[in-house]
Amino acid sequence: MNLEEVARRAGVSRSTVSRVLNGSTGVSPATRAAVEAAVASLRYLPNQAARSLAGTRTDTVAIVVSEERDRVFDDAFLTGVLRGATSGLAGRRAVVAVNPREVSDVDGALVVSMSGHDPLPRELRVPVVLVGRPLSCGLAYVDSDNLGGGVLAGRHLIARERRRIGVLAGPSDVAACVDRVAGLRRALSSSPPAGVITCALTPDSGAAAMASLLASVPDVNGVFCATDAIAIGALRYLASVGARVPEDVSVVGFDDSLVATVCTPALTTVRQSPDDLGNTAAWRLVAELAGEPDLPQSIVLPTELVVRGSS
Amino acid sequence: MNLEEVARRAGVSRSTVSRVLNGSTGVSPATRAAVEAAVASLRYLPNQAARSLAGTRTDTVAIVVSEERDRVFDDAFLTGVLRGATSGLAGRRAVVAVNPREVSDVDGALVVSMSGHDPLPRELRVPVVLVGRPLSCGLAYVDSDNLGGGVLAGRHLIARERRRIGVLAGPSDVAACVDRVAGLRRALSSSPPAGVITCALTPDSGAAAMASLLASVPDVNGVFCATDAIAIGALRYLASVGARVPEDVSVVGFDDSLVATVCTPALTTVRQSPDDLGNTAAWRLVAELAGEPDLPQSIVLPTELVVRGSS
DNA sequence: CTGTTAGCGCGTTCAC
DNA sequence: GTGAACGCGCTAACAG
Numbered sequence: 001m002n003l004e005e006v007a008r009r010a011g012v013s014r015s016t017v018s019r020v021l022n023g024s025t026g027v028s029p030a031t032r033a034a035v036e037a038a039v040a041s042l043r044y045l046p047n048q049a050a051r052s053l054a055g056t057r058t059d060t061v062a063i064v065v066s067e068e069r070d071r072v073f074d075d076a077f078l079t080g081v082l083r084g085a086t087s088g089l090a091g092r093r094a095v096v097a098v099n100p101r102e103v104s105d106v107d108g109a110l111v112v113s114m115s116g117h118d119p120l121p122r123e124l125r126v127p128v129v130l131v132g133r134p135l136s137c138g139l140a141y142v143d144s145d146n147l148g149g150g151v152l153a154g155r156h157l158i159a160r161e162r163r164r165i166g167v168l169a170g171p172s173d174v175a176a177c178v179d180r181v182a183g184l185r186r187a188l189s190s191s192p193p194a195g196v197i198t199c200a201l202t203p204d205s206g207a208a209a210m211a212s213l214l215a216s217v218p219d220v221n222g223v224f225c226a227t228d229a230i231a232i233g234a235l236r237y238l239a240s241v242g243a244r245v246p247e248d249v250s251v252v253g254f255d256d257s258l259v260a261t262v263c264t265p266a267l268t269t270v271r272q273s274p275d276d277l278g279n280t281a282a283w284r285l286v287a288e289l290a291g292e293p294d295l296p297q298s299i300v301l302p303t304e305l306v307v308r309g310s311s
Numbered sequence: 312m313n314l315e316e317v318a319r320r321a322g323v324s325r326s327t328v329s330r331v332l333n334g335s336t337g338v339s340p341a342t343r344a345a346v347e348a349a350v351a352s353l354r355y356l357p358n359q360a361a362r363s364l365a366g367t368r369t370d371t372v373a374i375v376v377s378e379e380r381d382r383v384f385d386d387a388f389l390t391g392v393l394r395g396a397t398s399g400l401a402g403r404r405a406v407v408a409v410n411p412r413e414v415s416d417v418d419g420a421l422v423v424s425m426s427g428h429d430p431l432p433r434e435l436r437v438p439v440v441l442v443g444r445p446l447s448c449g450l451a452y453v454d455s456d457n458l459g460g461g462v463l464a465g466r467h468l469i470a471r472e473r474r475r476i477g478v479l480a481g482p483s484d485v486a487a488c489v490d491r492v493a494g495l496r497r498a499l500s501s502s503p504p505a506g507v508i509t510c511a512l513t514p515d516s517g518a519a520a521m522a523s524l525l526a527s528v529p530d531v532n533g534v535f536c537a538t539d540a541i542a543i544g545a546l547r548y549l550a551s552v553g554a555r556v557p558e559d560v561s562v563v564g565f566d567d568s569l570v571a572t573v574c575t576p577a578l579t580t581v582r583q584s585p586d587d588l589g590n591t592a593a594w595r596l597v598a599e600l601a602g603e604p605d606l607p608q609s610i611v612l613p614t615e616l617v618v619r620g621s622s
Numbered sequence: 623c624t625g626t627t628a629g630c631g632c633g634t635t636c637a638c
Numbered sequence: 639g640t641g642a643a644c645g646c647g648c649t650a651a652c653a654g
Contacts (some may be wrong), residue, residue: 002631013641018633028639048416049369050631052360053646063407075387075569082393086409093413095371095404098397102404105359203573232573258386262514262543264575313647324625329649337623361647364630626653631646638641 001044010038021046048093052105060093061285062103062124066113076257080274081112081131081281088282100124108285110278114174114201129285131277133175133298140288142281142299146176146254149270149303150183153224153252156268158187160311162222162250166213167196168206168234170226177226180254180270184224194220199230206233214241221249222311228253228260231267235310250311265309272303312355321349332357359404363416371404372596373414373435377424387568391585392423392442392592399593411435419596421589425485425512440596442588444486444609451599453592453610457487457565460581460614461494464535464563467579469498471622473533473561477524478507479517479545481537488512488537491565491581495535505531510541517544525552532560533622539564539571542578546621561622576620583614 003014010017012031019027020035027035038044052058063085065078086094097103100111109124112131130141157165167184170177185192195217199209206225210233213220225231231253235245243249245265253260256271280299287295314325321328323342330338331346338346349355363369374396376389397405408414411422420435423442441452468476476499481488496503506528510520517536521544524531536542542564546556554560556576564571567582591610598606 004631014632015634015641016639019640022633026639031639045415047364047631049360049363050646051633053358053364053630053648054632054634055646056633058360060406075390078390079386082407083409086407091413093406094408095406096374096393096397097405098394102402104356259570259573262570262574315647325648326626326650327624330624333649339623342624358647361630362649364632364646365648365650366630367649624654626651628649628651630648630650633644633646635644636642638639 001042002047006035006038006042006044009042010034058105058107059091060095060106061089061289062100062106062109063094063096064100064103064109064111064113064124065096065098066100066111066115077255077274078112081278084275084278084280085110085131085282086278088279088286090282090286092286108289110281110285112278114176127285127288129281129288131281133179135173135175135178138297140284140295140297142277142284142301144176144272144277145300145303146179146272147183147186148300149254149272149305150180150185150224151187152183152303152305153180153254153270154184154187156305156307156311157222157224157250157252160222160246160250163191164194164217164220165191165222165224166217166220167193168209168213168223168225168230169196169198170201170230172198174201174226180226181224193224201227201229203229203233203236206230207237208233210234210237214243223249223251225251225253228255228257228267228269231269231310232259232263235263235265235267246309246311252311256306260306260308263310268308268311269306270303271306273301276301312353313358317346317349317353317355320353321345368418368600369416370402371406371417372400372593372600373411373417373420374405374407375411375414375420375422375424375435376407376409377411377422377426388566388585389423392589395586395589395591396421396442396593397589399590399597401593401597403597419600421592421596423589425487438596438599440592440599442592444490446484446486446489449608451595451606451608453588453595453612454490455487455583455588456611456614457490457583458494458497459611460565460583460616461491461496461535462498463494463614463616464491464565464581465495465498467616467618467622468533468535468561468563471533471557471561474502475505475528475531476502476533476535477528477531478504479520479524479534479536479541480507480509481512481541483509485512485537491537492535504535512538512540514540514544514547517541518548519544521545521548525554534560534562536562536564539566539568539578539580542580542621543570543574546574546576546578557620557622563622567617571617571619574621579619579622580617581614582617584612587612 108127197209199205253269260267419438444454508520510516564580571578
């Protein structure tokens, strides 16, 4: 099934069918209709390989997932971004890759990476949109309002009369964590955090960080955790030493992952929408590929405080 | 940068370069070496489009994720399968799709779907390997040993002296759930379950199902849940009516998802490995595409009981 | 063992 | 407004 057959069926030449398929102007309404009828009745689908070989596009974009197992916020984040992205890709093929160097023959790429210093996107010679703010390069990106979320968390802790506030900050090369903590600092401007501990993005690391925090600031009464996974560990450690949450210590997380609703007490946290992140990034990339002018270099999606039992 | 240039550089013809690239036999070691040197020094990458247009393969496989939002075990399952699959695809391109009808120009497909009655895989005119046992078609598949896991759970409840056992079974069209419950029944052969409630794969549905179970079997002292998500809901409901776990009722889940370690009490559950599932399915598909004979029609991966506080 | 040749299906000039 | 002709980069016959 190829252009030739469709052309014969419609009583025109290959070129004309091609023109109709590619929305080119200068085809009389009558022939256009004939061609469309032929296409429909033959259930013709263009051959992608031939199309990209002859033309200049591949109609394929890469979704590059550059992450290590223990450096991901939570799996729901990735799943959400993927779901949102594929649905926003408007008929294009999405190839997923873990290693950017395996990627070729694509029109553009969506890169989701925790690390703010990923050197890889630049190696792709196509338009790139990042999911998550980069720390060190000027590429276009879509991100949650991590700063604003941090501010919300900080104001909430202040409203709860917490004045000895500790921070379990996550890694310093993860932009989202950096921004979240910056937001908290901004909300706390008059009375800076009593202690800041960096840690990995796992419950175990969060528990260990909570232990150090308690050691250096024994009277801490509010804790802001850069991710829910960290907060889970903090809650666990606090329970193990008999500290009451929220009576003795308020705990606030970030992500609103499933575990936030399941742990005891349920976790006050800041919600972001991975689906919207992926969808918006896809939209932005598609728009760029379509040649739309004046596209924003960065897009920031709102976050929202969800108050539960831990504060 | 194309075959022509590489050929010129190596002082041979296009065909010879093509032969070397495709591992065809009958090339003298000397010319092979010359070609490989040229390829390396020019950093030549074959054009995928041209390759699939001329040849019979596309070197890309589809990963079809056919799921609705509320019918997924947990997100970690999907991410795991995806991670395992992409790493097992041995250099092939992986295109992800939600709708199988968007899939064309691929050599084969991996289909991950909860529903056992998915009519879609057959529409793809290429080799297909399913992740998860199909209920109604005879396609090749890779699955966790859900039956065996159910047996493990059943034996465990018996060992805990639980004789009034209820089942929160999940949907009857999800093969994994059906198999898990079948395994439980097998372990309980002498004394069948006191009650079986079907439900959706969400905590809320699990909570509602637990309520019905308690209504019809007030003295239930053991509950097997087809998934951890269901078990979370069951635990929540039991706590709300003041039932003690595990003193009054033992609860066992299935999946060993992250929430199983976070809830209170921590959940006894059966562990499966989504990564291995995806990886094995990819391997099986690649082997079939390579024409390997005598491939197994089904592959079943072991599951493992993880005992925690809830039993 | 190696080179030559003929398309794969399509977009894109060109003429008409 | 429409058709004819060329070539994208490659694989797969076929010669030699």
